[in-house]
């Protein structure tokens with residue numbers, strides 16, 4: 199039998215019992231639809247994260263903090279050391295969100311910084327200056343809370359308007375996030391760039407001061423958290439005010455520091471360096487690491503959804519076995535006739551296998567098409583509403599390659615499911631088959 | 641003479657142990673090309689079993705079976721398939737039509753199996769249908785034909801591959817006498833005009849009498865005295 203004839207009859211045979219085939223296809227459809235959607239989420243998220251890392255990540259820089267001690271729950275609180283450095287300020291914003299949630303995290307002391315700097319591979323260490331201003335005000339539009347994002351030191355901003363911060367000027371500069379625009383009284387991002395704002399901050403004795411700075415740019419929100427980013431000059435200025443009147447006896451410490459290394463260092467060496475620092479009790483993270491934690495969460499969710507899709511496909515596999523076994527039974531006489539007329543067992547096997555694969559193809563193709571049909575408008579709807587805070591994120595991205603892989607997997611499952619009925623058909627003895635149900639007269 | 645098929649003392653049993661049943665216990669026979677042979681006998685006497693063995697649909701439990709002088713047991717599975725596909729035509733007691741396929745698709749089934757291209761299949765199928773005056777039914781579904789029409793389709797299918805031998809198991813068994821006679825005439829016409837060897841299993845003494853030779857079966861053996869009946 200010619201390949202195209204085997205193919206044509208497999209397709210024709212699968213439509214013989216339309217209801218049965220349809221029900222089996224529905225089961226496969228559910229699995230394929232879910233897989234297509236989850237893989238699209240996976241693609242969408244990792245695509246976003248990758249562009250984020252390349253857009254805002256600066257290679258060759260770590261954020262360093264003291265490693266959080268594990269085992270706090272089982273061992274109880276650690277012994278109090280009155281000489282240990284505690285990071286200044288009550289609500290220091292570290293790179294991993296506010297620190298001090300557990301009543302003060304260990305801070306990096308001057309000795310820590312020195313020992314990090316002495317680690318081979320690290321070229322420089324700079325403490326992250328944490329400032330906690332009270333408010334920001336534009337023109338006479340009222341005062342608003344100002345949150346400072348310390349990631350300015352390790353990332354470059356994804357700009358909606360204006361320019362990047364200049365850290366070598368003595369001008370006081372800052373970037374504000376797009377979410378601040380409306381409250382502060384700007385009409386749009388472009389009008390904010392270049393404007394002057396007032397920042398309020400208290401010194402160590404709780405006396406209020408104000409500083410005037412220039413908004414050089416407006417930045418899009420990123421996964422690294424929102425907040426304004428300040429240039430070195432502004433940071434130094436605010437830090438100086440903050441520490442005015444501070445008693446000299448207070449142990450000085452920093453919530454975090456940045457450490458630079460050779461940007462050309464291979465990722466294996468970066469890993470080794472992180473390990474060395476971890477062994478010394480410091481957590482060293484690149485921008486990619488920090489963004490990567492989001493990916494891990496999404497990967498977990500996608501994994502659970504994939505497991506459900508897998509269960510659906512497993513059930514569908516049994517559906518295919520059942521459908522084809524019934525069809526082998528129904529076509530016993532036909533199989534016997536074809537064998538009597540010289541059709542080989544291999545061709546019979548191929549006929550039923552292909553029928554299974556075709557059912558798998560139908561289910562997966564319809565599943566993928568419907569997923570794309572529903573997912574594409576849904577994704578742009580979400581981007582414009584719920585996810586509008588994360589520009590550039592298309593939560594569902596349908597990659598042709600992964601759809602092809604999903605279809606191939608589903609068709610392979612169908613093929614495996616078809617082997618049992620197909621070999622049953624291929625083994626049939628023509629004489630027995632011709633005797634089967636002899637009273638059926640057609 | 642050209643011995644197309646020869647059976648030497650062939651045996652066939654079904655089942656095992658105490659339930660073992662000898663359907664054929666030593667039958668010898670020789671068929672010359674162009675002959676018409678009737679296999680006749682009571683129900684259960686082993687006629688169909690003998691025909692299936694001659695048609696290489698089954699293997700004998702003992703004895704020898706020769707096809708064109710060659711030992712059939714030495715042929716490979718694919719050679720047997722080729723032989724049945726190209727040299728044999730089959731008419732069974734039941735029609736064995738694929739109910740929802742068209743008449744034409746049913747008729748060209750042996751050609752499809754042989755791997756003949758669609759165009760040639762169609763031409764040869766239509767030619768076969770024309771011989772049996774069924775051209776107008778080519779596109780109908782097999783299930784929608786009358787009994788006599790179905791049997792003509794079956795004959796068209798048996799001759800579409802220009803076989804050397806047609807095996808017919810009770811070809812008129814489920815037809816009324818008039819249609820039965822028409823089908824009979826067609827088979828003998830094929831024998832006369834194309835020299836196709838006919839091996840016909842039948843209950844019908846009149847049909848058997850039209851054949852060159854009759855093999856009478858009784859309890860799995862040939863009954864040489866059965867002619868009287």
Ligand SMILES: Nc1ncnc2c1ncn2[C@@H]1O[C@H](COP(=O)(O)OP(=O)(O)OP(=O)(O)O)[C@@H](O)[C@H]1O
Pocket residue numbers: 654655661662663681682683684685686687688689690
């Ligand atoms: N697959 C089988 N298993 C067991 N016994 C069988 C099998 N096939 C045939 N037989 C037995 O072998 C004997 C001969 O059967 P066969 O079909 O050859 O008879 P027949 O002469 O063609 O009868 P009929 O005229 O009724 O078709 C019967 O007794 C039948 O029961």
Ligand SMILES: [Mg+2]
Pocket residue numbers: 687688689809
């Ligand atoms: Mg019989």
